[in-house]
Amino acid sequence: MSAIDFSNPATIAFLTEALTAAGVNGLEISRPGGQLRIIVAAKSGARIGSTEATPRAPGSSMAVVKAPMAGRFCVEHPAASAAPQDLPRSVSDADIVGFVGVGHILLPLRAGGSGVLTRQLAEPGALVGFGDPLFEIELPS
Structure with a gap:
């Protein structure tokens, strides 16, 4: 299995759409050197955050x-x-x-x-x- 490139905008957009479609509230991925957090809010859409x-x-x-x-x-x-x-x-x-x-x-x-x-x-x-x-x-x- 190959590693997923979490710095790729297309990957982040795909994850955001999949989370929204699945009704999931959010996702957090921590790796050495970085952290990706996607939070799906019902009214305002997705919010992506990091340090x-x-x-x-x-x-x-x-x-x-x-x-x-x-x-x-x-x-x-x-x-x-x-x-x-x-x-x-x-x-x-x-x-x-x-x-x-x-x-x-x-x-x-x-x-x-x-x-x-x-x-x-x-x-x-x-x-x-x-x-x-x-x-x-x-x-x-």
Whole structure:
């Protein structure tokens, strides 16, 4: 039996549709180096989640926001009419700094720490893989 590629957007979309059709509330898969969680809510559809920001290096004052799944990277919500914010800018741990989308599902990317969002590491619309670095946040010292 071959291993399933949980970083493939088509695999995630298929799992989401299968869970919804089967009436299953959710699924969580943990592996070394990552975790995939799909939660199916009756009113709002599926929600996919994972860890959000991880430290760059021990003792470092930078954090990196990584892609929690494979998909298309968006800086702004596709339905947003506001102009994108320039960098650098201050963020709090709960701020949404971007999105990763698979089909009609958008996963918000939270800053995960308060500080200054200094760099965007992926181009808008780019296909990103699980764990790809997307943003750098300078943490207060």
